[in-house]
Amino acid sequence: MQDISSQTHTACEECDLLIAVPAVAEGERAECPRCGHTLTQRPRQGFERSLSFALAACVFFAISLAFPFLTLANGGIENVMTLPEASIAIWREQDPVLAVIVFLAIIALPIALIGTIIALVTPLVLNKQAAWLPGVGKLMFGLNDWAMVDVFVIGTIVSLVKIAKLATVILGLSFWAYILFAICLTASLSGLDRLQVWKAIDAATP
Amino acid sequence: MNYPANTAAARGLALCHVCGHLDKVELHECSRCGGGLHLRKTDSLQRTLALLVTAVILYIPANVLPIMNTVQLGKGEPATILGGVVLLINLGSYPIAAVIFIASVMVPVAKLMALFYLVWNGYRKVPASGIQCTKIYRLTELVGKWSMVDVFVVAILVALIHLTGLLVILPGPAAVAFAGVVVSTILAAHAFDTRLIWDRMKEDND
Ligand SMILES: [Zn+2]
Ligand SMILES: [Zn+2]
Numbered sequence: 001m002q003d004i005s006s007q008t009h010t011a012c013e014e015c016d017l018l019i020a021v022p023a024v025a026e027g028e029r030a031e032c033p034r035c036g037h038t039l040t041q042r043p044r045q046g047f048e049r050s051l052s053f054a055l056a057a058c059v060f061f062a063i064s065l066a067f068p069f070l071t072l073a074n075g076g077i078e079n080v081m082t083l084p085e086a087s088i089a090i091w092r093e094q095d096p097v098l099a100v101i102v103f104l105a106i107i108a109l110p111i112a113l114i115g116t117i118i119a120l121v122t123p124l125v126l127n128k129q130a131a132w133l134p135g136v137g138k139l140m141f142g143l144n145d146w147a148m149v150d151v152f153v154i155g156t157i158v159s160l161v162k163i164a165k166l167a168t169v170i171l172g173l174s175f176w177a178y179i180l181f182a183i184c185l186t187a188s189l190s191g192l193d194r195l196q197v198w199k200a201i202d203a204a205t206p
Numbered sequence: 207m208n209y210p211a212n213t214a215a216a217r218g219l220a221l222c223h224v225c226g227h228l229d230k231v232e233l234h235e236c237s238r239c240g241g242g243l244h245l246r247k248t249d250s251l252q253r254t255l256a257l258l259v260t261a262v263i264l265y266i267p268a269n270v271l272p273i274m275n276t277v278q279l280g281k282g283e284p285a286t287i288l289g290g291v292v293l294l295i296n297l298g299s300y301p302i303a304a305v306i307f308i309a310s311v312m313v314p315v316a317k318l319m320a321l322f323y324l325v326w327n328g329y330r331k332v333p334a335s336g337i338q339c340t341k342i343y344r345l346t347e348l349v350g351k352w353s354m355v356d357v358f359v360v361a362i363l364v365a366l367i368h369l370t371g372l373l374v375i376l377p378g379p380a381a382v383a384f385a386g387v388v389v390s391t392i393l394a395a396h397a398f399d400t401r402l403i404w405d406r407m408k409e410d411n412d
Contacts, residue, residue, distance in 0.1 A: 004217060006228040006237075011214035011221050014340050015404040018214045035340045035404070072366050081366045086358070089365035090377050098382040101389075102361045105354065134239045138224055145392065148351050148358075154305070155358025161302045162294070162363065166373070169366075198225040202238055 010195075012037050040195040047125050047200070050191035054117040057184035060177045061111060068172035070156075072163070083107065083174055105148040110185065113147045116140035117188055120197070129206045137201050141194060149182040209405060215245040223247075250399040251328045257394035258321055264386040265314065272378035274360050284378060287311065287356060309355040310384070317353075317391050320346050321398065328402045336404040343400050350392045357385050 010021050012032035022030035022039060029041035043049065068080040084107060091099035116139050123130045156175065163169050209215035220231040224241030231243050247253075272284030285293065287310050294303035320342050327333035360381045367375040 004219075006219070006230075009214075009219075010226075010228050011219065013221060013226065014343075014400045015336060016209075016213040016215055016401040017404075018212060018217065018219070035337055035400075037340070070362070070366055079366070081362075085365040086361040090361055093364060093376050095377045095382065098357070098361075098377055098385060101382070101385045102358065106358070134225075138239070138241075141224075145351070145396075148354050151351050151354045152358050154309075154352075155355045156362060158302050158305055158355060159359045159362040159366070161299050162359065163366065165297060166367075195226050198227065198238070201225075 010039065012039065041193050042196055043191050043193070046191035046193070046196065047121050050117060050188045051121045051125050053184045053188035053191070054114055054121065057114050057181050057188060058118070060181035060184060061114065063177035064174040064181055067174040067177070069174040069178070070160075070172055071170040073168040073170060074166075080172070083178065105146065106152045109143055110147040110149050110181075113140065113143045114185065114188075116143060117192070120201075121192075124197075124200045124204055127204075129204055131206055133201045133205050137197060140192075144189065147185070149178075149185055153179055153182050209245070210407075213401075213405070215401075215405075218245075220245050246401055246405075247397065247399040250397055250402060251325050253397040254321065254325050254394050257390045257397060258318060258325070261314075261318060261387050261390040261394065264383045264390065265318070268380045268383040268387055271380040271383065273356065273380040273384065274363065274378050275376040277374040277376060286380065287384070290356075306356060306359075309352050313349050314353050314387055314391065317346050317349060317395075321391065321394050324398055324400075324403070328398075331406070333403050333406050336400075336407050339403045340400050343395070343398065346391075346395050350395060351388065353388045353391075354385065357381050357388075 004018065008021060009018055011018055012035060014037040015032060015035040017032055017034045019032065019039070024030050024040055024042050026042050027044045030039045031037060032039055064083055067082075069083045069085070070081045072079040072081070084103075086106065087099050087103035090102060116136050120133065120136045120140055123133065160169055214220065214228060218231050219228050220243045221228055222236035222239060222241040222243055225236060225239040227236050227238040229236050229238070229243055231245055234243055235241070236243055269287055271286070273287050273290065274285055276283045276285065287306075291303050291307045291311070294306065324339055324343060327339055333339065360377050363375045364377055367373050
């Protein structure tokens with residue numbers, strides 16, 4: 001039992017069982033024999049796929065900012081609502097805390113998340129060295145829990161049903177782009193396993 | 207504290223909080239990324255409990271006060287979260303009423319109860335089975351952000367209806383309180399350390 005070190009062994013994050021570092025081939029997943037926690041997984045071409053989806057997400061997000069999100073038609077008058085207005089309207093109604101929370105959850109943090117994914121994965125895919133990779137890695141995994149893009153999509157659908165009785169709502173180009181953005185963001189994150197990413201960061205940091 | 211012999215902690219090894227690298231705890235800082243090294247999350251149970259109490263306190267105004275206020279022809283009509291669910295049922299929108307009821311009422315309550323149960327097991331001499339507690343913990347992590355749905359619904363309704371002029375929807379104080387509940391329960395789940403429960407289990411109990 002002398003040969004246990006950080007090179008040969010790892011521990012389960014959830015139950016702390018000491019485990020010999022599992023050899024994981026592409027497309028495989030290793031789990032903790034005691035509690036079933038996923039220790040690590042290596043999706044096929046994980047980083048390449050992550051990068052493509054992140055770039056696509058960027059494009060869809062730009063579209064969702066530039067076009068109408070929802071349009072309300074009420075007796076000949078049409079009112080156009082853009083995505084940022086979900087937060088700006090609350091700000092105008094004197095509720096700055098709520099406005100900031102909404103802005104962070106649906107716009108600022110998701111775009112920061114996409115930005116950090118691209119900054120992180122691009123050098124890894126191109127086999128480039130970069131000193132700032134650990135910092136970006138920390139930021140990306142920290143942001144992960146706070147982007148609520150998918151929840152906002154469900155919130156929009158619920159609102160549509162609530163308004164349907166009052167007026168006709170037209171779904172804008174931005175609405176569809178935001179849904180595609182949510183799908184691409186999720187797909188991009190699914191290619192990034194924490195242990196694999198940090199192993200790659202370690203190898204790519206000069 | 208004595209850690210079970212099959213754990214990393216028993217050998218003075220800890221996983222880095224940031225990158226998941228296994229390292230000697232006496233280094234205090236991860237040799238790979240500089241992140242903090244602790245055998246267990248510091249003051250995990252106390253911090254989780256404090257955040258849970260905060261969430262419970264915020265949960266009261268979140269349910270008692272109006273989440274939004276519909277102003278029509280100068281007359282205000284405040285609506286609470288539960289009132290909104292009842293209204294949707296009366297309108298016949300059963301699936302949407304179910305979404306809001308599950309996301310805004312059931313999930314937060316279930317999540318609070320689950321985390322209180324886990325903290326209680328962290329203090330007990332003989333806790334419930336580690337695998338059962340770990341599964342409950344994973345569920346609380348999974349559902350965490352979905353309770354924000356109602357907050358986003360308010361944001362969209364405020365922005366969209368505001369534009370018509372006939373009818374104004376104002377955000378109510380419950381919306382920000384409810385967002386506070388979601389944020390504190392997510393932080394509480396982060397603060398909890400499932401390994402504390404495994405530490406108290408007999409080793410043959412795997
Ligand atoms: Zn485990
Ligand atoms: Zn580290």
